[in-house]
Structures are given as C-alpha cells and as structure tokens.
Amino acid sequence: MVDKMTSALQELHEQEKSQDKLIDVNKASSSDQVDKALKDRDSIGVPDFTLLEIDEGEFIGNLRHRYMKGLIYTYIGPTLVSVNPYRGLDYYSEHVIASYKEAKEFELPPHLYAVAENATVNLVDEGRSQCVIISGESGSGKTENFKYILNYLAVVSDVVMDTKYKLINSNLLLEAFGNAKTIINDNSSRFGRYMEVHYDFKGTPLGGRLQTFQLEKTRVTHRLEGTLNFHIFYQVILGSGDEQLEALNLTPNVDDYAITRGHHKDCRSDINQVIEVCSELNFSNSGIKDLLSCVAAVLHLGNIEFINDNDVVRIVDEQPLGYAAMLLGSSFSDLQSSLLYRTTGTGEGKVKTPLNLDAAVSARDSITKAVYNRTFHWIVEKVNEFLNCGEDVGRLKAIGLLDMYGFENTETNGFEQFYINYGSEKLHQLVISLTLTRDQDDYYQQEVPWQHIDYNDNDGICAMLDSTPSGIIAFMDDAFFGSESDTGCSSDQSLWKTFNQELSTDKFYVEIQNTAALQFGIKHFA
Secondary structure, eight states, rough: OHHHHHHHHHHHHHGGGGSSOOOOOGOOOOOOHHHHHHHHHTTOOOOOOOGGOHHHHHHHHHHHHHHTTTEEEEETTTEEEEESSSSSSSSSSHHHHHHHOOOTTTSSSHHHHHHHHHHHHHHHHHOOOOOEEEESSSSSSSSHHHHHHHHHHSSSSSOOHHHHHHHHHHHHHHHHHHHHSSSSSSTEEEEEEEEEEOOTTSSSSSEEEEEEEOOGGGGGGGOOOTTOOOOOHHHHHHHHHHHHHHHHHHOOOOSTTTTOOOTTOOOOHHHHHHHHHHTTTTTHHHHHHHHHHHHHHHHHTTTTEEEEEEEEEEESSSSHHHHHHHHHHHHHHHHHHHHHHEEEEETTTTEEEEHHHHHHHHHHHHHHHHHHHHHHHHHHHHHHHHOOOOOOGGGGGEEEEEOOOHHHOOOOOHHHHHHHHHHHOOOOOOOOIIIIIIIHHHHTTOOOOOOOOOOOOOOHHHHHHHHHTTTTHHHHHHHHHGSSSSSSOOSSSHHHHHHHHHHHTTTTTTOOOOTTTTTTTEEOOO
8 A cells, every 4th residue: 555655755746836835824823714724625535534435546546635735644533544745744833733722523634633632632531541553664754743742742731841841852862862864764763662641630741751662773783775873873973072072082974983884964963952952851961971972982882893813803903992991981801801702600610712703793793782772771761760750650641652663674674674563563463453353342242233344454474473382483482592492493594494394384474495595574464
C-alpha cells in the first residue's frame, strides 16, 4: 500500500505550484474563520473510511486524492491515518490548537490534535488512563507526530510554564542523543520510547515518566552508506567553540573521526541549544561536562586502530586511547588492557589471554557502544528525575505516547533490523487484538446480529519469531548458550542450518541456500 503512495509524493512536489491554494488557517483572524478554513479543507474526498465500503484501490485513491490537496489526515473510526508530506504545512499553529481544544470528537476534520484532545477528554470524563500508539514504517513521520501530540498536551493544559517546558525540552534532549539522519528521514528516532504524562483528577498535567528501549547502539560503530550517526556527535564537533574543543581534545572536522567520517551533508551543529536544554532540565555544570566528555570519548574510541605485529596485536596510535581514558576517568593501562586482552577468573586468580586482531576490533566496538548506551540511559534517568512530580504515580492518571521503531528493510539486514521488525510485528498484533478481534468478540458475547468479517492477522508470523522452543528467538538463545541446549548451536553457520532445518515448512520463512552469505528471509506482515 505504501509503495503505491510513493509515486504520489513526487507528483505532489511537481504540481505544487499549479495547485489551488487552500485557505491558510494561520492567517485567519477569528476562531470562526479557522473552523471554516478547516472544514473547507475537509470537503475533499472522504474524511472517514468507515463511511464507505471500499476495496484497497479505492482506499489508496481516497488517500492520494486528499494528499494531493494537502490533506494528510484521514480517519478509520478512532484510528488516524497520516501520510508524510515531506514538507511544511500550516496544520500546527496556535490558531489550529485553539480550534481543537475542547472540540467534540469528529466535530472538526481529522487531525493529530483531535486524537490528543479526545484522549484528554476521556481521561477526565471516564477517569481512566489513555494511550496513543504511533506506528508506521521508517520515515512515515512518527517522530514528528509524537512531538506535535506532546506539544498539544503541554500547550492546551491550564498548567504552569515549568511543566510545559519539562515535557517539551526532555524531547529535544532525547532527539540529540537518540535520533539520526537516515536515507529517507532527516530526524529518525533510533530508539523506541513510551512517555507518560501524569495528570491530577482535574486533568492538569503534573509531570511525566519516560521509558526507552531498543537504542540502535550499533549505529555508533557501523552505519549504512548515505546515513549519519547520532546528531550529538556532529553537534559537539561542529558547534563547540575552540575552548570547548580543546578541553575535549577534538578538532572541528567530522572527517577526523571514524564514526562521523564520510557523508555528513545537512548534519546538525546546534550544541548550544543542547547545553541550554540540559541546564533547563537541572543538569549541573559538572553533569553537562561529563556528558560532553562521554560523547568525545566515544569519538576517540572509534579512532583506535590495531595492527598485527608478528602475531602480537598492538594499537597503532595510542593518542586516541589516552584521550578516551582521560575523558572517561579511567587509567590508560586498564582501558588498554580491556582492548588487547581477555581476562578470565580461575581458582588461582585472573588470567589474561591476548586477543587476535578481529577480537580486538570487536572489543573496541563493544566498549564504544557500551559507553554510548550507558550515557543515553543516564540521560533518561536524569530526565525522569526532572519529570517526577513528587506524587504517588500509582494514584495519578496518565496519557501514554508510544513511539515505536518503524518497519525496516535495508540492503543489508542484520540483527538490528530483525528485532526492530519483531517489535513492529508485536505492535501490530496488539492493535489487531484491541480492534478487529476484540470488537467482533464483543458482538458475539452480546449476541448482536453480526456477519463475521475475515481478516489477515500476524499470529503465525509472531509464533515463528517467538514461540518456545521452536521459534527464531529461541534458536538464537540456544546458539548463545551453546551446549546447554539440545540444538547445540555454536556458530553462525550452525544457527543458519538450524533455521533451515526446523523452519523450512513454515510459510513465513524463506529458505535461501547460500552457504557463503548465510541468508534467510521472513515474510513480514507489518
């Protein structure tokens, strides 16, 4: 379905100049004019698919027709479909926010703000916590939608400015450390997050809580051609002044560092904004210094190279190692030892075993990713300390925002793509269960006359991925624990053979006979 929309994107940009201009709600001088402008916009196509009995072709046609006129939102009942316009629209001004505030459900045209407003009203009227799930493939606009909903919840509430800034600024900091430019998205979230905004019984937001998962830490050391690393690296290198760069032993050139070298068009450089946000989130000066030191240490760790000298692995240039050790507060010898030796404990003490070249590179990458991962989660802890309202969270109601990874299919798909897509499958399974499955079950239980509707679900795919003991994840666990399992997997090749032997009859598994590449395929639903 998404593929059929792709051609519409280019056509939209080509025809943009010749299109009839829609009423600009930002220029409306009264709430009545704003409402009229919004409703004039919604006279194009069908705003809610539940009003029609249509097939896939008509569904795509209606989306495309509205999209070509600048209407990116369409309802399917309580579900909002959003098509990424890849350009700025006059949809999110203060005038529009004011129009949707306290508007009845479906009173105004489809919009993110209507979803957010409905969640707020239900929280107060029903006294129940609400959740907004944002899903879609990579590049579909989930990150921007998350920000707009969060901003709406902060702006429309009768709350002191301090709480509004807490919610908005926490998101800005997470973007710097958790977002990156990908091939199709300049600001892609490379982590999953669930943010709760906590409310009192009157519907006033008091604070919040953030949970993150699946940070794409592999991006720190390995990224696809044409993509960038996390924003913060470029911000520190390009945005810091001479004095700050000297303190971090950095140069203002991104090509001087292995993890930022290469493609870096349109990268961010606004480090002062990051520092300012940290200060507003109650980071101490020493905390900000430590944060920047960890970022710089990761840059230096990535520059450590090894050479095999007569079967002895040595570090080519020890200067990056020294910089990293100093910035991390580690001794030079301890960090060097962790890169060149494997330490194991025995009954007689610790034994150091020299690493070969490949193992040393792997150790460097593992340490680099671990430092960044711990830095990111330290930030999340600090943000949660700041968002904590001091109340018993169990007694408060909340609106939760779930922003999941989008489905990914890259030229080279590895474990990162596997668990990202696994998360998407589980989310789709949940949504299907909460909508199609549960609705029909309710009709049957209430003995409402109903003609059963057949639909595709992804239970079979999820079973292939996570069933025990014969799912892909279970087989990977067996491979990790080795001889502790009946399978006895101990290498990539034996794991690949296990997949082909045990899953060859599964209709969602694609067996690829290529011993050199060790590839296999999955027929995804998400």
